[in-house]
Amino acid sequence: MAGLLQRVKSKMAIFAHRKARGMLDGEYGSVFKGRSLDFDDLRGYVPGDEVRDIDWKATARHGSPLIRRYAAVRRQTVLLVTDTGRNMAAEARSGEAKKDIAVLALGVLGYLAHRHGDLVGLVCGDSTATRSLPAKGGEAHLERLLGHVDSHTSLDAAASRIQEQLEYTARTIKGRHLLFVVADEIAADDAMAQLLRRLRAQHEILWLTVRDADLAPYPLTGQVPSAEVDYCSVADSALLPWQPAASAAVKAAYTRATAERDAARRAMLRAAGITEGEVAGSGDVITGLFALLERHRRAG
Structure with missing residues (x-):
């Protein structure tokens, strides 16, 4: 079975033929080359x-x-911050597991950092525990980080709460780093906004949101699911029957609530000075990261 980092490289190699890999590598370098964060x-x-x-x-x-x-320094430290709670084991909008998209995104950014001589560390966890792995260089170390995220994200894990990992980072991480946060569609609130402002005062922050699956396939595809297919909430394993999603009123209410939550999250991150990108599936990761780095550079 191929290693996780090798899968990341393979994905990047596909885009190399479209000249996107070189552009992505150059975008990372243009954002951070020659500029210490101290x-x-x-x-x-x-x-x-x-x-x-x-x-x-x-x-x-x-x-x-x-x-x-x-101050002129040779390396910066990139800290990967991600959620390994059961929410990230659920389906993304593309139908893939969110954790697979997260591992790919973390791997691409981590590999770019490695290529530029930067050190990469990890903070991850769920609502009950946060784990950290120290920043080091080398592909073997990056493989360990990706393997840790992959192996600890499952439907048997505790619920997700990225605030726990961000609070841990604020309490324990000294110095100024580049934080790359990968999470699902969080809700905005005052406590989270205050925490983000506190972190942004110390660190550079890039944020990537992995989009949730849609309410149910029926309203989008028009195909009635098989009676044998059950949909369950990752929050409490409750059955989510597809029939209500076929209602135009339910679909409209769900779409409206999702749009309001998205707008509140984007406004909260923007107010904290954090650049956000969004991906719906693994096919979006390379182009999504390029756009994220480009926006961060322009925000300067």
Whole structure:
């Protein structure tokens, strides 16, 4: 059985023929190349400096443009933060298991970091426990991280609660890192918003949302499911009969509630200064990560 990292490389190789792999690799490098995440001092602006490096508050106080300078370091640390609760073992919108999409996304970003000489660590868990693996370099280490996520995500796990992993990160992770968070469609609330602002004050954050499965296949496909097929909630294993989803009223209410939750999540992340991307399946991961890195670079 091929290793998880080898599957990631194979997926990236497919896109190499479409010139997307080189673009993705270049996008990662353009975002972080030559820029440490550790602030050093301020100096006066000179022509040719990046506009995104201007410290506008300091500039206003000083009366002339000032540039933020960063300590020169060889490597940065990329911390993969993900949910291994049972919610991530459920189906995504594509019909694949969310955990398979998450492992691919974590693998691609982790492999890009490895290629650029960066260290990669992991924080993962569910509502009852959080585990961390220290940041190191090398493909064998990245394979261990991906294997840990894959083996700990199952329908037998405790419920998902990405807040637990983010709170753990805020409490225990010192220094300034790049956090790559992969989670499902979380709900926005004041406590989560406050936690995200706290994390963003210390770290760079990229966020990838794995989209939930639709309410039921019938409203989308028009094909009535077999009587032998049962759909169950991962939250409590309750039976989810497909018949109510065939109702136009139920479908409309579900669509409206989903749109409202999505809008609230996006607004919360945007207000915290966090760049978010979304993927519905493994086929979206490469292009989704490229778009995510591009938006993060432009947000500067």
